[in-house]
Amino acid sequence: MSLFHIIPDRHDVVQDHNAPKDKNSFRHKLYVVIFQNNTRAGRLFNVGLFLFIFASIILLILESVESISIAYDKVFDIIDYVFLIVFSIEYLLRLYCVRDAKKYALSFYGIIDFLAIVPSYMEFFLPNWHMLMAFRCFRLLRIFRIFRMVRLLDESRYMMLALLRNFNKILVFLFFIVLLTLFLGVLLYVIESPYNPGFSSIPQSVYWAIVTITTVGYGDVAPMTIGGKMIASFIMILGYAIIAVPTGMLSAAVVTKYRDMDNASRTCPHCHNKNNASDALYCKICGTPLSDNMKQK
Structure with a gap:
């Protein structure tokens, strides 16, 4: 299915x-x-x-x-x-x-x-x-x-289709974030484990990296060394960029979807001209009423 x-x-x-x-x-x-x-x-x-x-x-x-x-x-x-x-x-x-x-x-x-x-x-x-x-x-x-x-369901459907259209891009991006989180967790484990009992294992360190990079920040584990704090600061700043990237992808896809729909409604049924303005009522080439104007009549 x-x-x-x-x-x-x-x-x-x-x-x-x-x-x-x-x-x-x-x-x-x-x-x-x-x-x-x-x-x-x-x-x-x-x-x-x-x-x-x-x-x-x-x-x-x-x-x-x-x-x-x-x-x-x-x-x-x-x-x-x-x-x-x-x-x-x-x-x-x-x-x-x-x-x-x-x-x-x-x-x-x-x-x-x-x-x-x-x-x-x-x-x-x-x-x-x-x-x-x-x-x-x-x-x-x-x-x-x-x-x-029902029109609201159509709106959600357009958003879902936009998400599916960018699914591969988002999947690659998330895979990269997983690898980055694993690397940063191991790096913090190497730096902090001799001095900080909170980083007692690599899974615990990776957990901390995930919590930090997603800007959740529970605070149950925190770095103590200068090197660990510097890396933590980098991860915190990186977290904002990570949140913005998939949001931007989805927003651009939704805008593109609505633009395609608007362009389709502004295509002349007579000469098939697609370069009409978004608020045009008649085709600028042949003067044929566009779809929205015809519906109003």
């Missing part, structure tokens, strides 16, 4: 292409209620689902507080089972009412829905997995569809 199938797009949000063919069937009516929000029943269903998701997340947060968890342990268990049953039935109904269950299960929201209920079942085998139910918060992404903010 291609990575592009995981990026939410307009088809994943609307999903009319996956509706049952028979519009008079129970499956189609159920599909409209669950997946569409242009009806009163559909909107009520989705709003109610959001309230359930919010309630389950709040419950999970309260369970992490030891005093509250001990006082209401049995109540939390009962509510957890209720949420498990509700979300499991809801997921099965989604698979039932769509035209292609496999296609939905492998779609962006299908994967999110599945991963949201898995921790509840894994809790019977691994109790620590219980807290991973916080993954349900990602189901709230559907709020963009319900309140007709």
Whole structure:
């Protein structure tokens, strides 16, 4: 499955292409209620689902507080089972009412829905997995569809495509940073280990280099020698440049993406001239109305 199938797009949000063919069937009516929000029943269903998701997340947060968890342990268990049953039935109904269950299960929201209920079942085998139910918060992404903010998903999709376009550059850059961090960690180990117990091993020194070069700076380990402090100062200054490079790559890619989109909208449909101004309404060569102007009419 291609990575592009995981990026939410307009088809994943609307999903009319996956509706049952028979519009008079129970499956189609159920599909409209669950997946569409242009009806009163559909909107009520989705709003109610959001309230359930919010309630389950709040419950999970309260369970992490030891005093509250001990006082209401049995109540939390009962509510957890209720949420498990509700979300499991809801997921099965989604698979039932769509035209292609496999296609939905492998779609962006299908994967999110599945991963949201898995921790509840894994809790019977691994109790620590219980807290991973916080993954349900990602189901709230559907709020963009319900309140007709699909355009915002398109914006995030453009940013994701820009990131993928520069993935190789960023990967090479990160690989270089890993090598640099390893070298600096070993260098600090050689300089500091005879005098500083904080640099007791190369892994510990590399950990310090990572914390420093990312400008996190926990302060649990610090150089004591003059040479170590000089190298630490260099790493701290280098950290700012390291943060700026991938940010600049992504920003340039996003700007290029929008510029390409703008140039495409300003291409003359008659003479195919691409040298029109960004705010032009008519082609400067043949005078043909451009796409934006035609839409306004």
